Amino acid sequence: MKLLKYNKIAILALVSVFSFSCVHEDQPTESQLDFNQPTKTVLDNWIDTNYLNPYNINVQYKWNQNTVDNSRFLFPPTIDKVKPALEIVQTIWLKSYATIGGADFVKKIAPREIVLVGGVNLNSVGTRTLGLAEGGQRVTLFETDYIDKTDRSSVTEFIHTIQHEYIHILNQHKPFDEKAWAAITPAGYTADWYNYEIPVSNEIGFITSYARLNINEDFAETAAMILISSKADYAKFLANIKSATAVAAIKAKEALVVKYFKEAYNMDFYALRDEAEKNTTAVVNN
Amino acid sequence: MKVKNIIKYLFAAFLMLQITGCNNDSTEAEPLFDKTPTDRLNAQMDELQQLLLSSPEGWKAIYFTDNTILGGYTHFFKFAADGTVEMASDFDQSMDTDEIRKSEYQIQLGSTVSLTFTTNNWIHLLSESDNYPIPGLRSKGYLGDFQFLYYGQENGEIVFKANRNKQEIRFVKATKADWDNLSKNYDMIPNVIGSSARPIFRLLETNDGTTKHQFDFSFSPITRFAEANSVEAGFSFSYELGVGYTPTGIVVNPALEVGGQKLSNFVYNDADGSFTSTGTNGVSATIKYSNKPLVLTDDYKFLLSGKGNPYKYFGYIPANLATAPTTSNYFKSLVAKVNAALPANQSIASIYMYFNTAANQTYISYNFNGGKASVIHVVKSTEDAANKTIILSHDFWAGGIAAPAYLKEIDDEFTNPKGLYVKKENFKITFSNVIYTFTSASDSGFRITTYIIN
Numbered sequence: 001m002k003l004l005k006y007n008k009i010a011i012l013a014l015v016s017v018f019s020f021s022c023v024h025e026d027q028p029t030e031s032q033l034d035f036n037q038p039t040k041t042v043l044d045n046w047i048d049t050n051y052l053n054p055y056n057i058n059v060q061y062k063w064n065q066n067t068v069d070n071s072r073f074l075f076p077p078t079i080d081k082v083k084p085a086l087e088i089v090q091t092i093w094l095k096s097y098a099t100i101g102g103a104d105f106v107k108k109i110a111p112r113e114i115v116l117v118g119g120v121n122l123n124s125v126g127t128r129t130l131g132l133a134e135g136g137q138r139v140t141l142f143e144t145d146y147i148d149k150t151d152r153s154s155v156t157e158f159i160h161t162i163q164h165e166y167i168h169i170l171n172q173h174k175p176f177d178e179k180a181w182a183a184i185t186p187a188g189y190t191a192d193w194y195n196y197e198i199p200v201s202n203e204i205g206f207i208t209s210y211a212r213l214n215i216n217e218d219f220a221e222t223a224a225m226i227l228i229s230s231k232a233d234y235a236k237f238l239a240n241i242k243s244a245t246a247v248a249a250i251k252a253k254e255a256l257v258v259k260y261f262k263e264a265y266n267m268d269f270y271a272l273r274d275e276a277e278k279n280t281t282a283v284v285n286n
Numbered sequence: 287m288k289v290k291n292i293i294k295y296l297f298a299a300f301l302m303l304q305i306t307g308c309n310n311d312s313t314e315a316e317p318l319f320d321k322t323p324t325d326r327l328n329a330q331m332d333e334l335q336q337l338l339l340s341s342p343e344g345w346k347a348i349y350f351t352d353n354t355i356l357g358g359y360t361h362f363f364k365f366a367a368d369g370t371v372e373m374a375s376d377f378d379q380s381m382d383t384d385e386i387r388k389s390e391y392q393i394q395l396g397s398t399v400s401l402t403f404t405t406n407n408w409i410h411l412l413s414e415s416d417n418y419p420i421p422g423l424r425s426k427g428y429l430g431d432f433q434f435l436y437y438g439q440e441n442g443e444i445v446f447k448a449n450r451n452k453q454e455i456r457f458v459k460a461t462k463a464d465w466d467n468l469s470k471n472y473d474m475i476p477n478v479i480g481s482s483a484r485p486i487f488r489l490l491e492t493n494d495g496t497t498k499h500q501f502d503f504s505f506s507p508i509t510r511f512a513e514a515n516s517v518e519a520g521f522s523f524s525y526e527l528g529v530g531y532t533p534t535g536i537v538v539n540p541a542l543e544v545g546g547q548k549l550s551n552f553v554y555n556d557a558d559g560s561f562t563s564t565g566t567n568g569v570s571a572t573i574k575y576s577n578k579p580l581v582l583t584d585d586y587k588f589l590l591s592g593k594g595n596p597y598k599y600f601g602y603i604p605a606n607l608a609t610a611p612t613t614s615n616y617f618k619s620l621v622a623k624v625n626a627a628l629p630a631n632q633s634i635a636s637i638y639m640y641f642n643t644a645a646n647q648t649y650i651s652y653n654f655n656g657g658k659a660s661v662i663h664v665v666k667s668t669e670d671a672a673n674k675t676i677i678l679s680h681d682f683w684a685g686g687i688a689a690p691a692y693l694k695e696i697d698d699e700f701t702n703p704k705g706l707y708v709k710k711e712n713f714k715i716t717f718s719n720v721i722y723t724f725t726s727a728s729d730s731g732f733r734i735t736t737y738i739i740n
Contacts, residue, residue: 006297032324034331038369038392062404065396065433070450073427075410076403079389118406122415122425145406 043082050090051114055107059086061116067138068117077118077144085116085144085158091283092159093166096275101267109173111139111165118145127194131161136172139165152284156228159280163224171219174264181215181256185249188212202241205249222250223257226269230277330399334436337444338365338401344372345444345457346464348530350539351412351429352453356419357510358530358539359428361409362465363457365391375408376471376531383408384469396433396449403432419508470533477554477561478529478536479507480575482615484559486731487576490514490525494545495568501525502580503573504611512538517580535561545569577729579707585722586676586708589641591648591667599640600724600736606716607735612723616731620696624652627692632656639700639724639736641667648678650700652693661690663697675705675727699732700724711735 040048043061051057060067063076077085097106111133121129121142132140141161148154185205193201193212201209211221226234241247261269319326338345344364350357364372371391377383389407394400403409411417412430419428434446434455444457480488490501499521501514514525527538534553541548547569552561560574588595604621607613625633638651649664662684668677678701683689689697700706704727711721719737726732 006294032322032328034328062390062392063402063433064394064404065402065449073413073415073425073429075413075432076405078406081406118410119414120416124425126424128416 043079046083047086051086055094055110056112057106057110058113059116060113061144067113067115068140072121073119074117074121074142075119077116081118081145081147082116084149085141085147086114088147088149088155088158088283089114089141089162092155092276092279093162096272096279099275100272101265105265105267109170111137111169113138115140116144117142119143120146125194130157131165133165133168133172136169139169141165149286150284152280155280155283159276160224160228163227163276164220167220167223168216170265171216174260176219176260176264177256178215181219181253184252185218189214189218202237202250203243203246205243205246205253207250207253218253219257219260222253223269226254226257227273227276228280229273231270231273327395327399330436331393331395334399334401334444335393337439338363339367341459343460343462343465346460347455347457348532348537348539349409349412349430349455350453350528350530351431351448352451353528353539354526355423355509355511356428357512357528358537359412359430359510360468360471360530360532362460362468364460371403371407373403373407373409374465374468375411376468377408377411379469379472379475381411383411384472386465394433397435399436400449401434401436401446467533471531474531474533474535474554475507477556477559478505478531480505481559482619482731484731485575485577485729486614486616486725486733487579488573489517489576489580490571490573492542492544492571493568499523500580505529542571544571578727579709579725582674582707583709584674585710586669586674586706589648589667589676589708590669591642591646595642597640597642597644597740598738599638599643599740600722601639601739602637602734602736604634604636607737610715610721610735612711612721612733613735614725614731614733617696617699617734620699620732624692624696628654628658629656632658637734638739649684650678650697661687661693663689663693663701665701670705670727673705673727675707677703677705679703699726699728699730702726702728702730702732704728 047059051059059082061077061079061082068074094106115138117140119142123129128142130142132138134140139162141158143158146154147158188201188204188206190196190212193209196209196212198209201207201212206212206218207222207225211218229237238247238250241250258269261267261272321329344362346360346362348358348360351359359375359377361373361375366372369390369392370388372386372388374386375383387407389403390405392402392404394402396402409430409432412428413432414427415425417427418424423429429451431448431450431453433449435449435452437445437447437454439445440456442459446455446457447453448455488503490503492499492501500517501523502517503512503514505512510529510531512525512527512529514527516523525542527540527542530537530539532551536552536554538550538552541550542563543549544565545567547565549563549565549569549571552563552571552573554561558574560572562570562572564570587593589598608618608621621634633655634652635655636653638653639649640651641648643649647664648667649662652661652663654660664681664684665678666681668679669675670677680701707725707727709723709725711723714721715735717737719739722736722738724734724736
């Protein structure tokens with residue numbers, strides 16, 4: 001028999017096997033996963049109207065273990081506290097940036113998700129973490145259960161967190177002049193910043209003690225602190241610092257912040273501060 | 287072999303493979319489940335949801351967040367189909383946690399199907415980083431969780447494990463009466479802490495049907511945690527128990543193992559202040575009060591007069607020792623009575639007990655704040671060898687004064703005719719001085735904590 005003949009038979013057999021084999025295999029049917037959207041509450045709809053639709057920002061207030069650090073003892077916010085906290089963020093942060101930077105500014109450069117945590121994030125060294133910014137995409141805000149809308153310092157502390165974290169996000173999009181910044185107060189940076197009183201840090205050219213962690217925190221703290229202070233309060237703060245070198249250092253940093261906002265985002269930093277100030281007053285008096 | 291033959295066999299082998307392929311015979315692994323993993327997860331989520339809704343009065347759980355250092359916190363849950371849950375707990379009376387609050391829950395898929403309380407309610411108080419009972423739990427709260435992994439059902443109970451530390455939590459069907467009686471858990475707390483009106487020694491006594499063992503018993507209400515150590519020589523054993531309050535007594539976790547049985551439910555008896563858990567065949571465990579120290583010591587002997595004992599003296603200093611666990615409430619109430627009887631600017635600064643001074647005297651010195659001179663009661667000491675007590679009896683008051691009326695009650699305790707038990711303690715407070723306690727043998731609940739000074 002010729003080899004060719006075998007080949008023919010073999011091919012025939014193969015074809016028949018292929019055409020019969022596995023015919024009983026299941027065809028894909030509808031997904032077994034549950035894609036039903038959970039029923040939206042009044043609060044969920046409010047979030048859609050005020051955050052998701054205008055700014056493309058998702059707000060997560062219900063507990064999801066994947067968005068929080070499970071080794072920390074945290075808890076989700078009380079439902080009634082969610083809207084007031086979000087209103088503060090909306091008025092003081094989102095609206096101020098929208099007014100000065102343009103309506104779409106925050107929509108383009110913003111965290112895509114805000115995670116709210118009700119409780120305090122206490123660290124083992126005794127400090128509290130007030131907020132986190134991750135990869136420019138997600139901002140986590142802690143202590144939302146404890147905000148008192150009528151108390152200016154409570155509102156300011158909370159807004160400080162988001163202003164600070166948002167500066168990180170801006171920096172993650174466009175870097176600031178790190179070289180120039182690092183040259184201003186190179187000796188003051190330290191990992192145990194929490195062991196220093198704020199006035200002590202002020203006297204060596206840092207706006208807060210936390211600013212001493214590294215230049216990125218320094219930039220975010222400097223910008224955020226100016227944004228949450230009125231022009232007069234900030235002038236008073238500078239006037240209270242005794243060391244002329246320290247004042248000069250803080251002013252040099254302030255100048256770099258102003259320059260960064262102008263060059264990177266074409267925004268008038270002082271106008272932003274005044275807008276935030278105006279909106280803060282509106283929140284507290286409402 | 288010729289190349290041609292090799293090809294022949296290869297074809298044959300290949301054909302056989304083709305023919306046997308996709309054959310559903312024994313060569314394929316036996317399927318363990320008749321549904322896909324997704325199907326099974328969906329079914330389980332559905333099952334848990336239905337289960338939670340199935341109890342009309344909801345569920346009760348005594349949540350022991352970590353039974354090696356903390357006790358149990360009772361929570362009630364009533365789930366609704368719209369994703370809300372009503373909750374009440376016995377966490378903190380001052381916060382009215384026994385009042386019903388509403389929040390949200392979800393059946394979530396984590397490492398397995400889980401029940402998560404997604405917005406804030408009472409159970410989250412156990413997971414509050416800046417509210418911790420002891421410094422060791424700083425930034426860890428009460429080690430609580432509110433995401434519970436579903437581990438199925440057992441005897442009508444739902445079995446969960448905490449997502450964080452895998453501690454088991456069991457949901458038991460609740461009744462209307464359970465909800466109504468939740469605030470009674472608070473009423474049980476003082477009974478567990480112990481009353482100053484009862485005898486001051488407390489013990490845990492176990493009975494395995496034939497033998498009884500005794501353990502000293504101490505309870506910390508802040509952590510809801512109890513420790514019991516054997517007092518018998520040559521029998522070294524300790525129990526460490528998380529305590530949960532119930533309207534009728536306590537539940538301990540881990541369960542107490544006595545004679546191979548596990549005892550966890552203790553019933554309170556108000557007549558004698560005891561908590562008893564009863565097993566079968568005579569096995570039981572009781573937390574009860576005692577008139578007598580569990581172990582009588584000979585520590586009193588070196589204070590007796592006329593035996594050539596050296597000069598020794600002891601001081602009770604309220605600033606350091608009023609809060610000592612061994613300072614009895616009855617003693618403190620007597621000090622408070624003395625202070626109340628004194629003018630406003632005066633109070634007891636300290637009480638010293640001197641034994642066998644250079645002048646061969648034994649006396650009690652009451653010292654005061656506010657410029658008042660010390661008052662000294664000189665006494666004689668004798669022993670009750672059988673009961674191992676030192677008896678201090680009246681000799682005279684220094685300066686020839688009459689017995690001060692405002693000191694009568696407290697002084698009568700020091701000089702009670704049954705005497706005082708003396709014990710050298712093995713703990714220290716603030717200073718390196720060794721602590722001695724003096725306890726009345728008269729059942730009055732009088733116990734003073736002192737530093738040995740010389």
